[in-house]
Each structure stands twice: as C-alpha cells, then as structure tokens.
Amino acid sequence: MNQTILDRSRNVALVGPYSSGKTTLLESLLSVSGAITRKGTIKDGNTVGDGSPEARDRAMTVEVSVASSTYQDIAFTFLDCPGSVEFAQETYNALVGAGAAIVVCEADIAKVLTLAPLFKMLDDWEIPHLVFVNKLDRCKDSFMEILHALKAVSSRPLVPQQYPIRQDTELVGYIDLVTEQAYQYHAGSPADPIPLPEHLRDEEKAAREEMLEVLADFDDHLLEELLEEINPPKEEILKDLKQDLSADLVVPVFLGIAEQDYGVRPLLDALVEEAPHPGITAERRGLKPEAPGDVIAQVLTTYYTPQGGKLSLVRIWQGELNDGMSLNGVRVGGIYRLMGQQQESVTQAYTGQIVALSRMEGILTGDTLTTGDVNKLKPLPKAQKLEPVYALAITPEHRKDEVKLSSALGKLLEEDPALHWEQHGDTREIILWGQGEIHIKVSLDRLRRKYNLPMTTHLPRIPYKETIRGSFKSHGRYKHQSGGHGAFGDVHLEISPLSRGEGFKFTDTIVGGVVPKQYIPGVETGVREYLVQGPLGFPVVDVLVNLSDGSYHTVDSSEQAFKQAARVAMTEGMPKCNPVLLEPILLVKVSVPNEFTSKALQLVTGRRGQILGYESLEGWQNWDQVTAHLPQAEMQNFIIELRSLTLGVGFFHWEYDHLQEVPDKLTENVLAQNTAS
Structure with a gap:
C-alpha cells in the first residue's frame, strides 16, 4: 500500500437537513478546488450533484452523489447525501464509509432541531464531523445564539473556529479564532486579511476563549497555559483540533454563504489540516489499512443506470483492488471514479478510496466484500435498516x-x-x-x-376481520340428482364465538356414525372456505364450529357433498350469530423531542388512540417516547402529520398487537365502502 496515497486523501460526506444547501456547497467546493470551471445551480438543474431525473424534477437530493477534486495536493471524494428524512437510509448507508462529515445547516435557530437525528447517528458511529453554518446572509439570529442552539442537539462539544463580521445585516467577512486574523470576503476570489474590527474585539475574545476551554478539556498542557494566562501558539491549537476531531471528541464550527463561495476556502483548509485520512477511520473499524493481504471493501449504495446497468459504490477499507479481481466470488466488471452522473474508468483502487464497481450481481448495499474467504471474514457493521412507515x-x-x-x-x-x-x-x-x-x-x-x-x-385497504357475538344451531342439506349417481350431504352445525385471538376451531360430537368419519374432513373444509368471507364481507375469526348431527346416503354421499352441505349451514347460520366487524390495532411507539410530547399525545388521541404511557427515550437527550394502541385505519397518513408537528424529526415504531371491535358508527362507513369497491 502506498502510504502517500493514504495520507493525501480524504472522504467527506455532506449531510444536513433538506434545503440547508448541501448540493450548492458541493458545487462551491468543486469550483474553488478547480474540479469544475463553471458552477451550476439547483434552479438551472445543472449541478454535479442531484443529477438524476428524480432529483432534478423535485430540486432535492434523493440519492447519494459522488464527486472528486484535488486541493492542496489532497485528493477529496465528496458524498452529497440526501437531507430529507424520507431518504435518510441513503445518508446513513453512505456515512458508514465516510472519514468525516460536514454538517450543513441554515443560520436559523428554529431549524436547528432538525439536526438531532443526524448528530445522533454521527455520534453513535463516532464519525468525525464539522458544522458549516450556511446562508448567513439570511440570518436573523446572532451567531452565538445559533451556536448555543446547536450545542443543545449535539452530545459532542461544539468548537467555534470562526466568528462572523457583519456590516449592518450583510456578512462581509470572518475572524479566524485560531490565529485571530480577520478576513474580508470577495466574490469569486479568496478573502483578504484585514485588521480585526475594534467593535468585535470583546465578542471575538469571548468566542476564542470558549474554543480554547473546550479543547483544554482534552489537553492538560493547554489547560495549564490557560490557567497561567499564556496565549497558546497557532500550531498547538491546530494540533489539538486535528487530534480531537479525528477522535470525534469535538465538533468545529465554520460559517459562510455557499452560494457566493464565502467561507468555502477556509472550510477546505480545515479539511486538509484537521480531517482524518482514511487509514484512521479504518483503524477505528478494527482494520489494518496498511497491512498486505486480502482486499476488504464495503458497499455504500447501489445504482441501476440506463447505460451501464448495476453499479455498486464501495469504500476500499484494506488492500489494493485491480480490475478483473473477484470479490465474494463475483468478478469485478469494471472500476469507475464517479463525478456526478459521469464515470471515469480506472484500473486500480486503493485503501481509502470510494469507487463504483460494475456488474456485481447478487451483491447488496451494506455487504462486506473480500478477495479472500468471505466465510472467514467478520462482516463490517452496517447502518441500521429503517422501518417502513x-x-x-x-x-x-x-x-x-x-x-x-x-x-x-x-x-x-x-x-x-x-x-x-x-x-x-x-x-x-x-x-x-x-x-x-x-x-x-x-x-x-x-x-x-x-x-x-x-x-x-x-391507499392500502385495511385488513378488517369479522367475528360473532352470539351462537346458533344451523342445519344444512345438499342434495343433487343427475343422470348417474346423485350427491347428498346433511349436517347440523353449532356455531359459537371464541375469545379474541383464539382463531378458528372445528370439533365434532358425532355419535353412532350418522356422519361417517371419512366425510367429516369435507365438513371442516366447507366451513373453512365459507369463513374466508363472512356475512359482512371479511374473513371470519374467533369462531368455534361443532358438527353435532347429520345423515348420509350409502350411494350418493361423498366428501364433496358434505363440504357443500357445510357451506349451506354456515351461510344460513352466520348472519344469525350477531356478526361484528374487527379492526387491527397496532402497538405504536412514537419518539419526539420533549417539547413536542404534548402534540404527540394529542395526535394519538385524535386518531382514536389509547395512550399506554410515555417516558424518556433511552439514548436520546431531551426526547420522549409515547406508547399507545392505535387502529391501523388511523395510521395511513400518521407519519405525515407527525413530521409536520415535529419539524420533520418525529418517528415511530409499530407492530401488530390485536383485533378490536369497530365502533358502531364507523362500521356502517366501512361496510358501505367495502360494498362499493
């Protein structure tokens, strides 16, 4: 393994809520680093990211886009990830292979809470990440207020590395808190150093002290310097930032306006100086990136392209992959470096690189791949699969x-x-x-x-069932005469209800052979066939049917005739047993930030739900989990309303629990709709 390649590469995911500006930031990163000569825009539909028709139709990221560039001799691979919570699975799958992440957020306190699930995933996986506070030209809150709000949703301490310089409401520059040098922005070119504005000296000092105090929590030498009021050198601060970021101990915070390239160059500089190289991430996963031996890779996402068929985007964790090798017994059809929708064929891929492999049939997203014996390799952890809602x-x-x-x-x-x-x-x-x-x-x-x-x-039909409240003794006779043998069956059935959840039971109390044993299975078959659709039009459950009497003909009787007799008896008897409609009830666990708990409770009760209780959500700071029973009929648009009430971050887990009688006033509507359909 070429150590230079490993040291001089970075894999960086761009993540953040919908509309925070990730794809615009990617365009700016590529432009500033020289990878593209002309920036595209979301409005014009010509960005490197969001190249699929589905993304451009909606002006939103719906799948991971990959792009590469080189900046200060560092080879960057950027993963532009979806921001909408509906495409979070794509983001989580891609983050598994990222060495670092830029969390892009708007400069709006009201939207900070939308970062909570993302921070949780990054912290759980110990993925180093920075925050880029975007769209500061639209900011109504102070930078420190935004920083304070961000701290409330992150389990890792946030470290401001910059402080904004404003002229009235316009963002005109920033102060680097490491060097205490102020800079003025210029559209399309690097920022110029300027004297530190006098009116910002106190604010800059307070922000810098906050940065140093957080870093001192992980560096005793820096703590001693601060106690002795010694101003630490730039090199020491940068060393601490690099070490602490690589270990996912702190979250540096940057700022800017991606649309105008403001703040993008300092962000790239920070990625060069502070972000870990791919080998560090591999070691955190328990791998040895520099060790010779088998190639180990992992699939981050899968594409089906109109031209090239199946492409598997993989992160190479260990070894050197050559075109034509086999992974998990499947021959690699080609190795490609992606630039949005464009593909560049390459012959090799090295540890730390993210490339696309073609024609990997049978290989799925999340799979661990190797050139060695896959049965002897412990699979790499993969992102948890989200439950459908x-x-x-x-x-x-x-x-x-x-x-x-x-x-x-x-x-x-x-x-x-x-x-x-x-x-x-x-x-x-x-x-x-x-x-x-x-x-x-x-x-x-x-x-x-x-x-x-x-x-x-x-919308899917609700799988209603029906049962009975009363009992009835029913008689069914089937008699048919044709040119040859006739058909004859005669049964007496006792139909009665069972307790909820007992299903269907069939018994017989035949005495004296009035119904021969060989015909009794036909009776049960006839009953079961009838129960597929009861008198209300739905499958019948929780019913006991006993064959108590009957008669037969020595020549004309058959199992088929007794099956028909049983259907006749059920058709006559079931409507007289007081049939009732049942609906499926789900056990639902709704998870929300505790400031929305009361709204979640109202949402559940407003949909005929029964609250079973609520408590703090384990592992989530300032979140609650509401447990309830909810009719499945009330769940079809539940996720839409829940997200609307919780800034898009609320989620739930559900499972079938039991059947319950439908209220009388709703039964008529259900039966009318079923008849109409």
Missing part, C-alpha cells in the same frame, strides 16, 4: 406488465433498501412500503423511467 397499494397500468413487476421491484429494492414490498395475504394487494409520500413517489418514478412500468396507486 408509509405505504401505497400499486397496480401496473397495463395488465401485461404484471409479469415484469416482481423483477423490477427487486432491482428497486437493491437501489433503495429503505423500501419493502409485499402481496398482502388478506387483501391480495401489492403494497409498496417506504419512508414517506415523496419517497414512494420517487420510487414509482424510477419504476416508470427505468423499467417502463407506470403504476396506478391507492
């Missing part, structure tokens, strides 16, 4: 396309592991599950564009 039932617009659907859905799920599909056992609908309405719509766009499979959609 929103669903639509889908049907191909053209019936002839039904045969292609399962194959296309399989590829769709390879690209996006946050999706799930099923054919529901009760409703027979094909249901596509995802992280929200936009997430599902993007997936449907991909089905249409990539696989020529346009879909019609509707």
Whole structure:
C-alpha cells in the first residue's frame, strides 16, 4: 500500500437537513478546488450533484452523489447525501464509509432541531464531523445564539473556529479564532486579511476563549497555559483540533454563504489540516489499512443506470483492488471514479478510496466484500435498516406488465433498501412500503423511467376481520340428482364465538356414525372456505364450529357433498350469530423531542388512540417516547402529520398487537365502502 496515497486523501460526506444547501456547497467546493470551471445551480438543474431525473424534477437530493477534486495536493471524494428524512437510509448507508462529515445547516435557530437525528447517528458511529453554518446572509439570529442552539442537539462539544463580521445585516467577512486574523470576503476570489474590527474585539475574545476551554478539556498542557494566562501558539491549537476531531471528541464550527463561495476556502483548509485520512477511520473499524493481504471493501449504495446497468459504490477499507479481481466470488466488471452522473474508468483502487464497481450481481448495499474467504471474514457493521412507515397499494397500468413487476421491484429494492414490498395475504394487494409520500413517489418514478412500468396507486385497504357475538344451531342439506349417481350431504352445525385471538376451531360430537368419519374432513373444509368471507364481507375469526348431527346416503354421499352441505349451514347460520366487524390495532411507539410530547399525545388521541404511557427515550437527550394502541385505519397518513408537528424529526415504531371491535358508527362507513369497491 502506498502510504502517500493514504495520507493525501480524504472522504467527506455532506449531510444536513433538506434545503440547508448541501448540493450548492458541493458545487462551491468543486469550483474553488478547480474540479469544475463553471458552477451550476439547483434552479438551472445543472449541478454535479442531484443529477438524476428524480432529483432534478423535485430540486432535492434523493440519492447519494459522488464527486472528486484535488486541493492542496489532497485528493477529496465528496458524498452529497440526501437531507430529507424520507431518504435518510441513503445518508446513513453512505456515512458508514465516510472519514468525516460536514454538517450543513441554515443560520436559523428554529431549524436547528432538525439536526438531532443526524448528530445522533454521527455520534453513535463516532464519525468525525464539522458544522458549516450556511446562508448567513439570511440570518436573523446572532451567531452565538445559533451556536448555543446547536450545542443543545449535539452530545459532542461544539468548537467555534470562526466568528462572523457583519456590516449592518450583510456578512462581509470572518475572524479566524485560531490565529485571530480577520478576513474580508470577495466574490469569486479568496478573502483578504484585514485588521480585526475594534467593535468585535470583546465578542471575538469571548468566542476564542470558549474554543480554547473546550479543547483544554482534552489537553492538560493547554489547560495549564490557560490557567497561567499564556496565549497558546497557532500550531498547538491546530494540533489539538486535528487530534480531537479525528477522535470525534469535538465538533468545529465554520460559517459562510455557499452560494457566493464565502467561507468555502477556509472550510477546505480545515479539511486538509484537521480531517482524518482514511487509514484512521479504518483503524477505528478494527482494520489494518496498511497491512498486505486480502482486499476488504464495503458497499455504500447501489445504482441501476440506463447505460451501464448495476453499479455498486464501495469504500476500499484494506488492500489494493485491480480490475478483473473477484470479490465474494463475483468478478469485478469494471472500476469507475464517479463525478456526478459521469464515470471515469480506472484500473486500480486503493485503501481509502470510494469507487463504483460494475456488474456485481447478487451483491447488496451494506455487504462486506473480500478477495479472500468471505466465510472467514467478520462482516463490517452496517447502518441500521429503517422501518417502513408509509405505504401505497400499486397496480401496473397495463395488465401485461404484471409479469415484469416482481423483477423490477427487486432491482428497486437493491437501489433503495429503505423500501419493502409485499402481496398482502388478506387483501391480495401489492403494497409498496417506504419512508414517506415523496419517497414512494420517487420510487414509482424510477419504476416508470427505468423499467417502463407506470403504476396506478391507492391507499392500502385495511385488513378488517369479522367475528360473532352470539351462537346458533344451523342445519344444512345438499342434495343433487343427475343422470348417474346423485350427491347428498346433511349436517347440523353449532356455531359459537371464541375469545379474541383464539382463531378458528372445528370439533365434532358425532355419535353412532350418522356422519361417517371419512366425510367429516369435507365438513371442516366447507366451513373453512365459507369463513374466508363472512356475512359482512371479511374473513371470519374467533369462531368455534361443532358438527353435532347429520345423515348420509350409502350411494350418493361423498366428501364433496358434505363440504357443500357445510357451506349451506354456515351461510344460513352466520348472519344469525350477531356478526361484528374487527379492526387491527397496532402497538405504536412514537419518539419526539420533549417539547413536542404534548402534540404527540394529542395526535394519538385524535386518531382514536389509547395512550399506554410515555417516558424518556433511552439514548436520546431531551426526547420522549409515547406508547399507545392505535387502529391501523388511523395510521395511513400518521407519519405525515407527525413530521409536520415535529419539524420533520418525529418517528415511530409499530407492530401488530390485536383485533378490536369497530365502533358502531364507523362500521356502517366501512361496510358501505367495502360494498362499493
């Protein structure tokens, strides 16, 4: 392994909430570092990131975009990650392979809370990260107020490395708190050093002291200097920043306006000076990046491209990968360096690099790959799979396309592991599950564009059941005479309810062989077939049916005849047993910042939910978890309203719990809708 290549490369993910400006920042980073000659804009749809049609149609990042550049002899690979919570799975999968992350946020205290889940993931995985406070030209709050708000959502201490210089409300420059040098911004060129503004001396001093005090918590020598009122040299501060950032002990904070390139060069300088090289990240994962031996890599995401087919974006953790090698027994079809939608073929990939591999069939996102014996290799940890929270039932617009659907859905799920599909056992609908309405719509766009499979959609039907409250003794006779043998079956059934959750039971108390044993299974089959759709139109549960009497004909009776007799008896008897409608009830655990707990409680109770209790959410500072029983019928748009009430950060876990009677006033609506459909 060439140590120079390892030392002089950085993998950096750009993460942050939707509309914070990540893709614009990427464009600026590429422009400032000389990777592109002309900056694109989101409005014009010509940025390096967000190159897919689905992203450009919505002016938002919906998948990880990769771009490379060189700055001060450091080779950078940037991963522009989605900001919408509906595409968080993409972001989390990509972060697993990042050496550092830039958390981009708007200069707006009201939106800081949206960073909480992202900070949690970064801290849990110990991924070094910096904060870039963007759009300071629109800022209504002071920088220190924003910094204070950021501290409340991070478990790691934040370290301001810059302080803004404003002229009225306009951002005109910054003060480097390491060197105490002030700079004035210039559009399209580096900032110029200027004297430190006198009116900002006290504020700068306070911000710098805050920076040094945080660093001193991890450096005894620096602490001694501060106690003795010795001004530490620049080199010592930078050394502490580099060590503490690499160990994910502190979070440096930078500022600027990405759209105008303000603050982008100092951010790049910090990545050069302070961000860890890929070997440090590999060692944190328990690997030896410089050791000779087998190649070890991990899939960060999967693409299906119109031209090149399947591409697996991988992080090389150890070893040197050459074109034509096999990983996990699959021959690499090609190695590519990505620049947005563009692909550059290369023959080798080294430790620390992020490249795309073609035609890796059977290889999935998150998989650990090796040129050695995969059975002897401990898989690398991968991002937790998010649970689906929103669903639509889908049907191909053209019936002839039904045969292609399962194959296309399989590829769709390879690209996006946050999706799930099923054919529901009760409703027979094909249901596509995802992280929200936009997430599902993007997936449907991909089905249409990539696989020529346009879909019609509707909300999934609720899998209602029915049961009975009363008992009834029913008689069924089936008699049919044709030219040859006839058909004869005669049964007496006792139909009665069972306790909730007991399902269906069939018994017989036949005495004297009035119904021969060989015909009794036919009776049970007839009962079961009837229970698929009861008198209200839904599957029947929690019913006991006893065969108590009957008669037969020595010539004309058969198992089929007794099955038909049983159906006759059930058809007559079930409507007289006081049938009632049942709905599925889910056990739901809703997680929200505690300032939104009261809203979450109101949301649950407003949807016929029963609150079971709430408590602090383990591992999340200032978050609560509300536990409740909620009817499945009330859950279909629950995630949309929950996110609306919680700045997009609320989430929930659900599982089926039990069946419960539908209130009488709602039963009529359900039955009317079922009849109409």
